[in-house]
Amino acid sequence: MTTTLFISPGACAMASHVALLEAGAPHETTVVDLKKGEQRTPEYLSVNPAGSTPALRTDRGVITQNAAILGWVAETFRERDLAPVDDPFEYARFNAFNGWLSSSLHPALGKVLFSRPALEGEARAHAVEFALGKLDLAEQHLVEGPWVFGETWTLSDGYLMVFERWARQAGLLDKARYPKLNAHLDLVQSRDAVKKMLTVEGLQPV
Ligand SMILES: N[C@@H](CCC(=O)N[C@@H](CS)C(=O)NCC(=O)O)C(=O)O
Incomplete structure (x- = not known):
C-alpha cells in the first residue's frame, strides 16, 4: 500500500513525514503551500475539511493529526520498533x-x-x-x-x-x-x- 502524505515544508507535518521514512513505509508527498492558502482550496478541503496539514491518505481513507498518524505508523510497522506498542x-x-x-x-x-x-x-x-x-x-x-x-x-x-x-x-x-x-x-x-x-x-x- 502506498500512502500520500500532505505536507507543508517546515511545518508540523515534518513529524509524520519522519515517521513514514523511519518506518520505510512506501509513500508519496504532496505539498500544500500554506502561504498561498492552498489548505483552503476545495481540492484540499475534500482531503481534510479542517484545512490543515498533515493528512495521510491511505487505502482505507484519510488520517489527520500528527499524534494519530504516528500511532498508525507505529502499529502498522511494528517490526520497526518505532514506539512501545506492545506495552x-x-x-x-x-x-x-x-x-x-x-x-x-x-x-x-x-x-x-x-x-x-x-x-x-x-x-x-x-x-x-x-x-x-x-x-x-x-x-x-x-x-x-x-x-x-x-x-x-x-x-x-x-x-x-x-x-x-x-x-x-x-x-x-x-x-x-x-x-x-x-x-x-x-x-x-x-x-x-x-x-x-x-x-x-x-x-x-x-
Ligand atoms: N494538531 C494538529 C495541528 C495541525 C496544524 O495546525 N497544522 C498547521 C501547520 S503546522 C496548518 O496546517 N495550518 C494551516 C492553517 O491553520 O491554515 C496536528 O498535529 O496535526
Whole structure:
C-alpha cells in the first residue's frame, strides 16, 4: 500500500513525514503551500475539511493529526520498533507526550510565531513567556534524554524536533536554559531519516 502524505515544508507535518521514512513505509508527498492558502482550496478541503496539514491518505481513507498518524505508523510497522506498542503503559505515555505536543507546546509556540497580525509589545512578551514555560516543562520534566524516553528512540523524538526547530529558528532555544532540548535537536537532526525528510522538504538542519 502506498500512502500520500500532505505536507507543508517546515511545518508540523515534518513529524509524520519522519515517521513514514523511519518506518520505510512506501509513500508519496504532496505539498500544500500554506502561504498561498492552498489548505483552503476545495481540492484540499475534500482531503481534510479542517484545512490543515498533515493528512495521510491511505487505502482505507484519510488520517489527520500528527499524534494519530504516528500511532498508525507505529502499529502498522511494528517490526520497526518505532514506539512501545506492545506495552499498554508505555504506549499510553508515548501517546500522552504526543498529545501534549499537539495540545500544549504547538499552540504556545504557534501563537508567538504565526499570529497574524504579528504580536507586539506586551502581548508578544506574554506569549513568549508562556511558550518558554512549556519548553521549561519539557526540559525539566518530560524529556529524559538523550531521547524523549531515555535510551530508546521513538517517533515522539521526530515530533518534538518540529518545535525545537521552530524555537531555535526564533531564537527561543537558549543553550544554557535548554541544554537537553538543544542536544536532543542536534541528535535528531543527525538521523538518516530526518536528513532525508529535510532534503525532500527543501530544508536545512537548523
Ligand atoms: N494538531 C494538529 C495541528 C495541525 C496544524 O495546525 N497544522 C498547521 C501547520 S503546522 C496548518 O496546517 N495550518 C494551516 C492553517 O491553520 O491554515 C496536528 O498535529 O496535526
